[in-house]
Amino acid sequence: MPDAVLRLDPLRAWRFVAGKVSALGAVTSPPYDVLEPAIVRRLTDSDLYNMVRLILPRDPDLGPARYDEPAHRLSGWQRDGVVVQDEQPALYVYEQRLGDALLCGLVGALQLDPTRHVVLPHEDVMPHWVADRLRLMQATDADLEPILLAYAGGGVASDAVDTARSGEPWVEAETYNGAEHRIWRISDPEVLAGIEAELAKHEAVIADGHHRYAAYLERQLREPYRQSAEVGLAMLVDYVRHPLTLDPIHRVVPGLDLATVQLRTPSGWQMQPGRVEGDPNRISVTDGSSWLTLHAASDAPAVTLLHQVLLPAWGVSEDTLSFHHTLADALALADAQQLAVELTAPHMDQVLRSAAQGVVLPQKATSFGPKPRVGLLFRTL
Template structure:
């Protein structure tokens, strides 16, 4: 078997036509898995062509046929010139700025790595979400949302990114949250060859998009005869030059009471009343009125301890747990028999070390950011 190398191929990306929509920012969306209902309503109302109408199929009662609607909608947008495909292949430099936070990297077609030698996942996936994303990909025959990967010390590849940003953007947009988005194209053959050579020296960790990447791999297995199924849309960030943030994802556990946490937490844990801040590895649980903070002497990430030790001790049903990117969203659902669990984020070195060792954290263990906006660039097969 030939050695696997990290490779990001140029592509002819699709984009919205500014004159056909109310604004390029108005048709974009955050990734599907951070869309709370209020955000979905805002995006749906912002423009008839907002990407949320493609990435978040409605009416679960329709079963598999619910993916037909976004597929028909995308075909209509292509037919009517709402979206157009770039004439020549390129790698795209994408920059997002919001209140001092900057996301910057390369967008292209990532060569898939089923053996996990150079594209390294760091957290587990939930099969139903992999199936959901796969069904959408197969119905639309498209990759609508880039996954996010992180690597270190990109050398000439990162130099090429920064050099492109010195020129005039190919595309600019501003979104309702005040974020500014800019995209540049890299299509010079010499520069593309230098990027390819540099990336081949590296491995990358999947920062965001594990379910979509798992769906890419499943699609590749189902369609081995399609060269276009050997790749998936991705954004690659040199996190040394352009650092990413790392935040926790909180849980809401139906059926869990604070009294159960108090009585059934295993020996060896410290339990303190209240929400004790400043502890980098704490787990705090609330029923909406009272708090209990837990601490273990283990150096394992809090999310690992929660899923591998605590939930089973508490008698929680993991399939019923919901995941929330903001603590406010979790607290809004907390109640006497529905506990919200506040987690702390793992350290970056914990994530990188576990990924390099082939050890994955529990599902929804981390929230890397900033996340690329959906709808500025996408790919069809």
């Protein structure tokens, strides 16, 4: 088997037809794993064709059959011309701008890397979510959401991105949060060859989409003779030229109270009453009214210390946790017998170092952003 190289191939992407939907922005969605119930309701009400109707299969009681609904729906959208496929393969430059926040990079078909030589995970996955995404991919025969990868110093490839952005966009959309989205096509063979040669010099870290990438790999294992299963939809960002944000993901722990935290936290940990801000590696817990802030003299990320040290000491199973991208969502669930755990984000160098060493952080360790909007481009096999 030849040595793995970072490769992002052109593809014939699918997109919505503006005249068939209320607005291109109205049919898009954030990624599936950041969708709180209130957002799902808003998106479902926004347009009959919103992507949330594909990426979040409903009615868990139906078991695997619940994935049939989005598959039938996608087929209907294709049949009715609500979505259309690009006529020629291309790499797509995607730009998302909200205030000062900018996401900018290349979208294409990522060559999968089971050996982890050039596509590097940085956090663990939960098997049930991998299985969920795989079942959706198999039912729809599609990659509906791009994963997000970060690499450094893109040179020729990053120059090609910026050059494309100087022209007229192929697709434009605005979402309800005020974000502006633009897409350009790169189809010139010479430019594509330059991008391919440049990317082959690099490795990339999976910033967002570990469960979807794990599902890509599992699909490849199950369909080894299918060439289209050797790639998955991805967005690649040069984080030196277009920096990403890095935020924590908070936890809610059922069955845990503050007295247990005080009693069972190992010796050597500093414990202070209240929510002590300004400490870059603190772990704060609350029942919704009182706070405790914990700190250990360690260089390990807070999320690693929580999962490897504190949860076992408190007698908590990781399987009981829920994960929340905003502290407000976690706090809304906190009470005397269910604590919210506020984490601080790992540093970028901690993430890159662990990925390069083949060491993964616990599941849901980081939230990179901004995240690509779902529904502007997707891929079928």
